[in-house]
Amino acid sequence: MDACRALIDGRFPDDSDRGAAAMLLEDGTILTGTSPDAINSSVEVCHEIEPYCGAFRLGQSIVASVCLHRAADGRFLVLSPCGVCRERLAVHGPDVLVAVADETDPTRVQWATLRDVLPHYWMTVFPEEVEAWGR
Ligand SMILES: [Zn+2]
Numbered sequence: 001m002d003a004c005r006a007l008i009d010g011r012f013p014d015d016s017d018r019g020a021a022a023m024l025l026e027d028g029t030i031l032t033g034t035s036p037d038a039i040n041s042s043v044e045v046c047h048e049i050e051p052y053c054g055a056f057r058l059g060q061s062i063v064a065s066v067c068l069h070r071a072a073d074g075r076f077l078v079l080s081p082c083g084v085c086r087e088r089l090a091v092h093g094p095d096v097l098v099a100v101a102d103e104t105d106p107t108r109v110q111w112a113t114l115r116d117v118l119p120h121y122w123m124t125v126f127p128e129e130v131e132a133w134g135r
Contacts, residue, residue, distance in 0.1 A: 001099075001109060004068045005076055007032045012070070019069035019079065021047035025060035048085045055092075062092040066099035066109065077106045086118055094118075 004022035011034060012018040020034040033050020047067050055062050067079040078101040081089060089096050094115035102108035115121075123129045 001066055001068070003030045003032050004066050007034060008068065008070050008076070016070055016072045016074065019047050019067060021051055021065065021067040023048070023051035023055060023062050023066075024064040025055055025058065026063055027060055029058070029060065031055060046082060046085050048081060048088070052085070052088055062089060062096055064097040064099075064111070065089060075107050077101065078109045080117065086114065089114055090118070090121065090123070094121075 001022070004020050007020040007022070008018055011020070018034070020032055022030055022032045024030055031051035031054040033047055033052075033054070035045055035047045035049070038044045048065060051065070052062070065081060065085075067081060067085075068076045069079050070076055078099050080100040081098050086098070089098065092114075094113060096114045097111045098114060098117060099109045100112050100117065102110050
């Protein structure tokens with residue numbers, strides 16, 4: 001959480017409505033990333049892409065992932081990973097922790113496993129894959 005906030009504040013000191021992501025790897029490394037601007041918004045990527053690719057480059061498993069958005073009022077809102085990012089994180093197993101917003105306060109984080117946020121994950125219908133998913 002701190003690394004994610006630090007990236008937003010450091011990279012975008014005068015600009016609200018910016019976000020970033022941070023991921024904790026199995027060796028304790030924390031990788032961060034943010035989404036570059038694009039002229040055509042349809043080619044923008046999620047903040048999670050940079051740390052996700054970095055984990056692969058380093059050959060490390062992802063243990064936890066958080067994405068924050070700094071709103072115009074300066075609050076840091078917790079954004080749960082989008083469906084595509086959940087699918088990407090699934091290769092690291094069902095126990096990956098993802099930050100989700102508290103139901104009563106979106107600036108407070110709650111940690112949930114991928115298993116929790118993907119209760120009907122498509123891969124579990126394949127018996128040979130169920131064990132890998134941990135069910
Ligand atoms: Zn995403």
